Amino acid sequence: MPKDGGIGASSKRREDVRFLTGEGNYTDDINLNGQAYVFFLRSDIAHGTLNSVDTSAAEAMPGVVKIFTGADFEAVGSIPCGWQVTDKHGEAMQEPRHPVLAHGKVRHVGEPIAAVVAESLGEARDAAEAIEVDISELPAVVDMKEAVKDGAPKVHDDLTSNLCYDWGFVEENKGAVDQAFKDAAHVTTLELVNNRLVANPMEPRVAVGDYARGTGDHTLYTTSQNPHVIRLLMGAFVLGIPEHKLRVVAPDVGGGFGTKIFHYQEEAFCTFAAKACNRPVKWTSSRSEAFMSDAHGRDHVTKIQMALDADNNFTALRTDTYANMGAYLSTFAPSVPTWLHGTLMAGNYKTPLIYVNVKAVFTNTVPVDAYRGAGRPEATYQLERLVDKCAHELGVDPIALRRQNFITEFPYATPVAVEYDTGDYVATMDKLEEISDMAGFNARRAASEAKGKLRGFGVNCYIEACGIAPSNLVGQLGARAGLYESATVRVNATGGLVVMTGSHSHGQGHETAFPQVIAEMIGIPEEMVEIVHGDTANTPMGMGTYGSRSLAVGGSAMVRATEKIIAKAKKIASHLLEASEGDIELKDGAFSVAGTDKSVAWGDVTLAAYVPHNYPLEDIEPGLEETAFYDPANFTYPSGAYACEVELDPETGQVTIERFAAADDFGNIVNPMIVTGQVHGGLAQGIGQALMENCTYDSDGQLLSASYMDYAIPRASDLPFYTVDHSCQTPCTHNPLGVKGCGEAGAIGSPPAVVNAVLDAMRSGGKDVGHIDMPVTPARVWAAMNG
Amino acid sequence: MTQVKMTVNGKPASGEVEGRTLLASFLRENLNLTGTHVGCDTSQCGACVVHVDGEAVKACTMLAVEAEGADVKTIEAMANADGSLSVIQQAFQDHHGLQCGFCTPGMVMSASALLKDNPKPTEDEVRHYLDGNICRCTGYHNIVKAIMAASGQDVSALAAE
Numbered sequence: 001m002p003k004d005g006g007i008g009a010s011s012k013r014r015e016d017v018r019f020l021t022g023e024g025n026y027t028d029d030i031n032l033n034g035q036a037y038v039f040f041l042r043s044d045i046a047h048g049t050l051n052s053v054d055t056s057a058a059e060a061m062p063g064v065v066k067i068f069t070g071a072d073f074e075a076v077g078s079i080p081c082g083w084q085v086t087d088k089h090g091e092a093m094q095e096p097r098h099p100v101l102a103h104g105k106v107r108h109v110g111e112p113i114a115a116v117v118a119e120s121l122g123e124a125r126d127a128a129e130a131i132e133v134d135i136s137e138l139p140a141v142v143d144m145k146e147a148v149k150d151g152a153p154k155v156h157d158d159l160t161s162n163l164c165y166d167w168g169f170v171e172e173n174k175g176a177v178d179q180a181f182k183d184a185a186h187v188t189t190l191e192l193v194n195n196r197l198v199a200n201p202m203e204p205r206v207a208v209g210d211y212a213r214g215t216g217d218h219t220l221y222t223t224s225q226n227p228h229v230i231r232l233l234m235g236a237f238v239l240g241i242p243e244h245k246l247r248v249v250a251p252d253v254g255g256g257f258g259t260k261i262f263h264y265q266e267e268a269f270c271t272f273a274a275k276a277c278n279r280p281v282k283w284t285s286s287r288s289e290a291f292m293s294d295a296h297g298r299d300h301v302t303k304i305q306m307a308l309d310a311d312n313n314f315t316a317l318r319t320d321t322y323a324n325m326g327a328y329l330s331t332f333a334p335s336v337p338t339w340l341h342g343t344l345m346a347g348n349y350k351t352p353l354i355y356v357n358v359k360a361v362f363t364n365t366v367p368v369d370a371y372r373g374a375g376r377p378e379a380t381y382q383l384e385r386l387v388d389k390c391a392h393e394l395g396v397d398p399i400a401l402r403r404q405n406f407i408t409e410f411p412y413a414t415p416v417a418v419e420y421d422t423g424d425y426v427a428t429m430d431k432l433e434e435i436s437d438m439a440g441f442n443a444r445r446a447a448s449e450a451k452g453k454l455r456g457f458g459v460n461c462y463i464e465a466c467g468i469a470p471s472n473l474v475g476q477l478g479a480r481a482g483l484y485e486s487a488t489v490r491v492n493a494t495g496g497l498v499v500m501t502g503s504h505s506h507g508q509g510h511e512t513a514f515p516q517v518i519a520e521m522i523g524i525p526e527e528m529v530e531i532v533h534g535d536t537a538n539t540p541m542g543m544g545t546y547g548s549r550s551l552a553v554g555g556s557a558m559v560r561a562t563e564k565i566i567a568k569a570k571k572i573a574s575h576l577l578e579a580s581e582g583d584i585e586l587k588d589g590a591f592s593v594a595g596t597d598k599s600v601a602w603g604d605v606t607l608a609a610y611v612p613h614n615y616p617l618e619d620i621e622p623g624l625e626e627t628a629f630y631d632p633a634n635f636t637y638p639s640g641a642y643a644c645e646v647e648l649d650p651e652t653g654q655v656t657i658e659r660f661a662a663a664d665d666f667g668n669i670v671n672p673m674i675v676t677g678q679v680h681g682g683l684a685q686g687i688g689q690a691l692m693e694n695c696t697y698d699s700d701g702q703l704l705s706a707s708y709m710d711y712a713i714p715r716a717s718d719l720p721f722y723t724v725d726h727s728c729q730t731p732c733t734h735n736p737l738g739v740k741g742c743g744e745a746g747a748i749g750s751p752p753a754v755v756n757a758v759l760d761a762m763r764s765g766g767k768d769v770g771h772i773d774m775p776v777t778p779a780r781v782w783a784a785m786n787g
Numbered sequence: 788m789t790q791v792k793m794t795v796n797g798k799p800a801s802g803e804v805e806g807r808t809l810l811a812s813f814l815r816e817n818l819n820l821t822g823t824h825v826g827c828d829t830s831q832c833g834a835c836v837v838h839v840d841g842e843a844v845k846a847c848t849m850l851a852v853e854a855e856g857a858d859v860k861t862i863e864a865m866a867n868a869d870g871s872l873s874v875i876q877q878a879f880q881d882h883h884g885l886q887c888g889f890c891t892p893g894m895v896m897s898a899s900a901l902l903k904d905n906p907k908p909t910e911d912e913v914r915h916y917l918d919g920n921i922c923r924c925t926g927y928h929n930i931v932k933a934i935m936a937a938s939g940q941d942v943s944a945l946a947a948e
Binding site for chain 1: 824825828862876881883885887889890892910915917922923928929931932
């Protein structure tokens with residue numbers, strides 16, 4: 001029976017009502033009295049010496065308030081990087097200065113050179129056209145392997161080369177891994193590209209800066225997944241504003257997918273300019289700007305190898321990856337190909353020896369950082385493509401080879417530094433075989449072939465790591481931040497609760513799911529609980545939402561704070577009931593004395609807390625409000641198995657997704673409807689990567705895919721109905737809810753299944769090409785079929 | 788600057804606009820009807836879909852002056868008179884057809900136009916009709932389901948979850 005409330009119920013989302021009626025409050029909906037508008041003049045040259053920026057003619061244009069250039073920001077800090085990776089020699093990565101506005105050089109198309117503040121956006125744009133920019137063009141570096149060659153043009157003249165770091169993991173294992181390859185009965189090698197993507201939340205980024213001269217208070221409204229992080233990074237490292245004089249608000253945010261984690265120049269600019277102009281300053285990104293200024297994702301070039309013994313057991317894995325950083329280090333960029341990628345290379349398998357090398361490279365392209373999955377899709381793609389290739393080279397069933405090498409005992413310490421607490425990879429594979437109707441595949445293939453089409457079936461497994469933690473460990477790994485989460489639970493006198501969470505909802509439904517947890521703990525209706533998030537002025541310091549961490553980390557903080565509330569409420573109830581505190585039980589919203597019929601309602605206890613006439617004032621304070629900060633002991637490890645079925649038209653190379661099945665293990669689940677929706681969205685992005693999406697540059701560093709005319713984003717007609725199951729549940733052992741995180745799984749787990757299915761279809765048509773790179777476009781398929 | 792007059796959500800609306808002002812900007816900036824969203828600059832995403840004289844139109848492809856005298860309806864006027872959700876809006880909530888909500892106004896306006904012309908669309912017809920509306924959150928599954936449900940079709944058998 002489905003529950004009608006609390007944990008496990010598919011409660012309808014309360015936030016939907018305002019979104020469905022046009023009453024959402026997104027950042028671009030905020031207009032402040034007297035606001036001026038910003039237009040950024042961006043570089044259309046990928047690499048060049050910035051000789052001069054002449055704003056004199058533009059300053060005389062109608063409506064211009066003020067024009068800023070890089071010179072105005074010389075005394076301002078660099079946009080900071082939040083993670084320092086140490087290379088395989090023990091040296092710190094190379095970390096270039098990242099100016100708010102370009103100064104001295106331009107390093108990628110889209111880098112802001114000047115900013116016009118004007119009375120209207122039209123006037124700002126008109127004036128920007130009158131700015132005279134003199135750039136001496138330099139050769140651009142776009143290809144990563146070219147960029148690290150001796151004599152390549154340097155993106156940053158003050159760095160020794162374009163190599164940010166050369167990371168080895170685990171460096172001490174390298175010798176043993178190489179030896180295992182010498183001893184192997186079979187070695188499979190695969191070279192592949194993980195295509196560059198643009199996250200493309202439907203809401204473009206927006207920043208509105210405000211400054212109150214009378215108090216010296218700054219406010220920034222911004223499209224962020226983590227307003228507290230922006231406040232700290234921008235305040236402390238860029239503009240030198242202490243946190244108590246800086247408020248950052250991220251109201252309704254229209255999707256993030258990682259790209260709204262980072263601190264961007266435009267946020268610092270609007271905050272700075274609001275003071276300099278003494279009026280509110282607003283910037284709204286166009287989609288074209290978004291393509292050339294939002295941090296991009298993925299962009300790895302990899303060679304991976306598996307060693308197997310004579311019985312087809314995996315004995316060693318090694319992988320070499322070039323990871324594109326772009327022209328500057330975005331906030332968490334260095335961590336993505338390293339600690340979010342190398343640590344996942346064991347996947348679902350008990351491969352005893354693993355070595356991962358990653359060379360992070362600067363190029364004249366937009367900075368690259370975390371995008372849905374962040375490092376984990378790249379790990380999963382190469383591993384699961386490789387395992388499929390192994391199976392075909394060995395002539396064994398790909399699922400059987402996976403099952404043979406599955407980790408089956410938990411906890412399991414991988415050779416790449418992480419310990420999986422729970423999982424059941426056999427159960428999710430069994431479930432997948434059932435829900436994908438593998439048994440019916442041959443009949444469906446025959447039906448496709450009767451129409452002159454080819455049909456392919458591909459599977460993959462995945463493991464992911466969510467809720468990156470604990471803080472002391474990530475600090476050792478180079479994080480310049482903690483990775484806890486916070487919650488303040490405020491109980492009102494009449495019994496309703498407000499939870500002020502450091503997590504941030506930008507589509508995930510926290511306003512609905514978080515109250516379900518508290519309703520379950522106290523035994524009250526969900527409607528009695530309200531969630532406040534997204535404003536540093538009324539939430540405790542929190543790290544925000546990314547890495548599928550909200551419920552596992554933020555939800556755990558909320559549980560801890562609520563436990564404190566319940567403990568105090570029991571003390572009050574024991575006083576009211578004149579009973580021993582140890583005998584008080586809380587059930588269905590009432591406190592009772594065990595073994596008696598004496599009870600007092602939740603609302604009577606909360607009222608007593610705020611009207612403490614009959615109250616143990618000598619023992620406890622009035623009021624009922626508690627805060628908790630939760631720092632997880634470990635990551636959580638969701639896992640699953642996915643199957644894709646494609647139809648391929650050999651005449652055109654067109655691939656269509658006919659069926660897609662996902663069997664996930666997310667541990668315990670609070671709202672199954674929301675979880676299923678998260679998987680759907682992830683699948684669409686993963687299928688988009690596999691079939692359509694590709695961010696491309698030409699050799700001069702010109703961005704060729706800078707609008708929805710050129711960047712193929714999935715539409716409704718590109719995708720099928722999905723079959724999603726999350727009944728396999730091995731709860732997380734180390735957080736109070738036993739939850740694991742579900743936001744990224746779909747994007748992590750789907751690309752290899754799609755490509756494996758396409759290759760299967762091609763093989764069924766007599767063409768075994770071994771590998772095809774994403775996106776698997778009709779042109780690429782046709783060329784491979786006819787090559 | 789030019790004076791434009793039109794009917795928006797049943798009420799007379801007017802304002803001073805530049806010749807280049809888009810209908811989407813006029814609705815958002817002049818009339819403060821911020822439910823109409825702008826998600827791209829190439830008329831691809833459909834977040835700005837409104838109804839002009841009963842037809843679904845991308846408000847970013849039309850100049851405000853072109854809507855002179857027109858009858859415009861936006862997401863703000865789609866709920867029932869008592870403020871409760873309309874059948875289509877309710878179906879989106881019931882079937883979790885939205886996540887971040889940014890594309891949602893355009894989706895609802897497009898869905899409404901589709902069902903006016905095609906009261907019982909097939910899955911394929913819904914998917915193709917939505918080619919001009921991009922959603923990045925839902926993977927479209929629950930949007931398609933919601934629209935089919937709003938048309939009175941039984942969607943309980945569609946794609947087991």
